[in-house]
Amino acid sequence: MTLPFVLDFTLRTVAIGAAVLGIVSGTLGTYAVLRGQSLLGDAISHAALPGIAVAFLLTGVRSPVVLVLGAAAAGWIGALLVLQISKQTRIPYDASLGLVLSVFFGFGMVLLTFIQRLPSGNQAGLDTFLFGQAAALLPRDVVVMSVLGLIAISATILLWKELKLLAFDREFGASIGLPMRALDVTLTSLLVFAIVIGLQTVGVVLMSAILIAPAAAARQWSDRLGRIVLLAALFGAAAGVTGAVISASTPRLPTGPTIVLCAGAIMLVSLLAAPRRGLLAAHVRSRRSHRNLRELGVLEDMYTLARHHEDPLHPHPAVVLRTMTSGPESVQPGLRGLERRGWARRVDGDLWALTDSGLESAHAEFAAPVAGEAPGVRSLHGGRR
Amino acid sequence: MPQLEIQIIAVVTALACALPGAFLVLRRVSMLSDAISHAILPGIVLAFFLTEDLNSPLLILGAAVTGVITAGLIEALNRTGRVREDAAIGLVFPVLFSIGVILIARYAGGVHLDIDAVLLGELAFAPFDRIVIGGRDLGPKALWVMGSVLLVNTAFITTLYKELKLSTFDPPLAAALGFSPVLLHYLLMGAVSVTAVGAFDAVGSILVVALVVGPPATAYLLTDSLARLLLLSAAIGTLAALVGYWASHLADASIAGSMATVVGIFFFLAYLFAPQQGVIAAIRRARGHRRRFAQQMLLVHLLHHEDTPEASRECQPEHLQEHLRWNEEIAGIAIKSSLRDRLVVSRGGLLHLTSEGREIAREAMVA
Incomplete structure (x- = not known):
């Protein structure tokens, strides 16, 4: 050379x-x-x-x-x-x-x-x-x-x-x-x-x-x-x-x-x-949206539990969340993702609770459609209270 | 003797190429033969580095594997959705070929592994490379290689004829019935690879393309049946090999080159003169349509004005040009052909319908 x-x-x-x-x-x-x-x-x-x-x-x-x-x-x-x-x-x-x-x-x-x-x-x-x-x-x-x-x-x-x-x-x-x-x-x-x-x-x-x-x-x-x-x-x-x-x-x-x-x-x-078109970018994008979807799914389930509980921030065991979804294996990583975002916190062992900001995001994300879709649930809930 | 042997090798090669070629042409993947016949080079070179023997059967195996890998790479690139299939073909094979050329240039300088030979081959030398076992001459190596390839291809196509046929013409149905189109595709690519590898030594990779694509494409202009297409391809390939050989003999030119040229001439003849698909037949058909249409228009026109006061004016041949806004040529064609077919007779400068003509005019009006 x-x-x-x-x-x-x-x-x-x-x-x-x-x-x-x-x-x-x-x-x-x-x-x-x-x-x-x-x-x-x-x-x-x-x-x-x-x-x-x-x-x-x-x-x-x-x-x-x-x-x-x-x-x-x-x-x-x-x-x-x-x-x-x-x-x-x-x-x-x-x-x-x-x-x-x-x-x-x-x-x-x-x-x-x-x-x-x-x-x-x-x-x-x-x-x-x-x-x-x-x-x-x-x-x-x-x-x-x-x-x-x-x-x-x-x-x-x-x-x-x-x-x-x-x-x-x-x-x-x-x-x-x-x-x-x-x-x-x-x-x-x-x-x-x-x-x-x-x-x-x-x-x-x-x-x-x-x-x-x-x-x-x-x-x-x-x-x-x-x-x-x-x-x-x-x-x-x-x-x-x-x-x-x-x-x-x-x-x-x-x-x-x-x-x-x-x-x-x-x-x-x-x-x-x-x-944008690159395979790596596409891979990162699809992983991110996959993760996002997983966390939102867990968040939605936690929100459902929260709405049926007097204290929305009351902790629930992860095993309950696992029974609520068709993909129970995604609950644990989903919870950890939510924890990273500061939307959920581990209270003790297997017990998880929403945080204030988590509740707020969940409300913004899920409240409207659920309210319109199932008014009966809400009134029943209110009546019992 | 060498002359006869060259011709036999050429014919066997042409047959071995034409069989998988027919399916390549029908499946619209002809250019994969071009890609594979070039891309096998690095496989041959690597296998040569391993065995250090140009006659080792491992070379053929290595090249065949590379051929299938080539088809797989093209498919993978295509499936990313970022590159179209034709671009994928055009990217993969030059890159692999380049790797082969560089490997030869850098590490195999002294050996007889010549890129010229890979591309062009030299059929004239094929009879001198013989298989001799225990002092007995068993014939040229190329003949043994191509003969085996021909056997493999024939066995492949006869055993999987029905599957290949169905997956070529109706891939969804084939898949629904449980014949894996993917497996069949790769088996076909394997057959093409083995053929290309066997043939490149004798005739070079470009002639492989000519023999794989040319005879089936020619036959495709001549028949609609798959079985006949296969037989015709084989026949055309054989004929092209023989005519090409003798042409090269007379002109003292490259054998592979003149075989490819003859393949081209055969295709051109079919392109012009094929009874259904040929260009001339198409032109004649178009003319026939035009003539029949003009004839019908004339008959209807005559029927319309028959026995009316204007008949003396409307039924003059000269008037037709004006009234139907025909130019002289079409009017001439219509009148002449109608007179010839006795649909119309000319009496006293006027055209009169015959009973047959009246019949056709009525039918045309109803339709």
Whole structure:
């Protein structure tokens, strides 16, 4: 591990590339995740392979612009085929995804074997698209990535309202005259942009995670589209840069998988620790409400006893409370909870009494409905007195 | 000899994939095959670290367990209610695959455990990895592995055919009758895992997806019966394997790749030409509806004006365009098809209903 990598030119290139990739795929991944099209990205990234091969076969050059355009064209065709097949036939959406991704990828493999046998013959560079090779990113690659990314992000901002409608209420959008079909195609095209930007860095197989993880993580922190998109871009960039730096400073640690694991870690932390939707918060909430309910149940029973007794603060044995409920095992912890709140006190051994503040709370909590529900009890009580 | 063996391995693999694949497609969980075929990588690697033997059957076991764990993780993530199922799939398998890749890169550098091979496989080398016991050559290892997988899958589907069928088409009823849909789901995932593990060595994980999803999806366009779907999937898979092999032989290209391509071509043909579900059939059906409707409108129109003073005007072919606000094309279709079906005759520039035409017009009006 060497520290002065801030000045390292290659690492800086890789880190900037990974950041661009993270920002763009975080942004567009949000829409894919919200629209239930998370796996479309997987299909697009696999479908891009034959496009890369064809672009190389046609032009014979390994320029990033040409290859990225080829990838985008093929990915785009693949995405439209998926949507078309599942719309026109009874083949389910997920089956058409699997079909398109494997068939396009297989065809890409066939083309790659052709390229291997060409006299010009260096396939080197093309197969980096399979697994990604962030370390091989050159400044010119990063320039292409940034330009494409800028286009994609600007389009997202310009079409903000329209895309929001597309994601949440397509029918309403159509009813106010927006061209929803065209917007759908536009958004899919932007997704294709985001994917081809990432292919060279993380590769075909892992691209879908870079698209989904930041977005799914961001979703846990907010219910507002704007915040989700911003957070997803931030998470994506964080995962990209962290992964690139860790993998560059550790021997034999491939970049793409490291970035994916960073994104996965962000996702896991968000899933657990996000304030409202997070699983921990939900667990705490449900425990608290469970405890609350238990204490209120015991309080209600004590209140019932108190109302039938001349001195409402007269102590009663816990065993009586236990006979009054269907969950006798919750009486003891409930009493202890009430004691902590200062609503009940242990008089002696198994004897418990309400305190003044306990009586007051119980009255506020239970008096009204009980009074309306069972006036007879009260009058009987009064009559006896 | 190696050529024949490659083809046999390819066919057996295609058959082993198509059987569970049919249920995956019908249950709308096709992408789990993609997820599982990638996610088994860390299982294979860990089992390899334990046994230090690439030929150990423990590798297959390890991978199969990982496959089922993958399905379980996806299900658990989905059940938190925080992540949709498709996003859960797309999160789990790349993470597991990444772990596998990193394990290989860091700890298995020198060994022949190549990520390229995992993804793409190389069927051409399969015949050279043979099982030799006591000096006797028992044939290629891949054939034994895939043959066993095919046997397991066939046994699984024939014994649990009725249960699988019911839980695929009517899960609530299956649950009510006491077939655990969860158990069946995981058994199916286990079958997919075993298939993916057996096949990745020979054909790679991507072709597994092509063979699992492609033939059943193609067959699904051709039949409505589950039994026929299974048989057709098997047949289509076999054919794709053979055609793919010979195509790759002629073009000297990747075998797995051309098999996947042929699967795609078969699907595309069915997509276009399937008698009921195909796109062309759908277009023809729509045209037929339009033609029949136009014909009925014409007959009703003629019936309405028959023997009335305006008949000489209303029953001119040219007038129809104006009166029914039809464009020339639809009017032409209606008149031509009605004349051909002898529902209408043309006399003196006017259209007259025949008795059959009158009958149809009356029926259409009643309906």
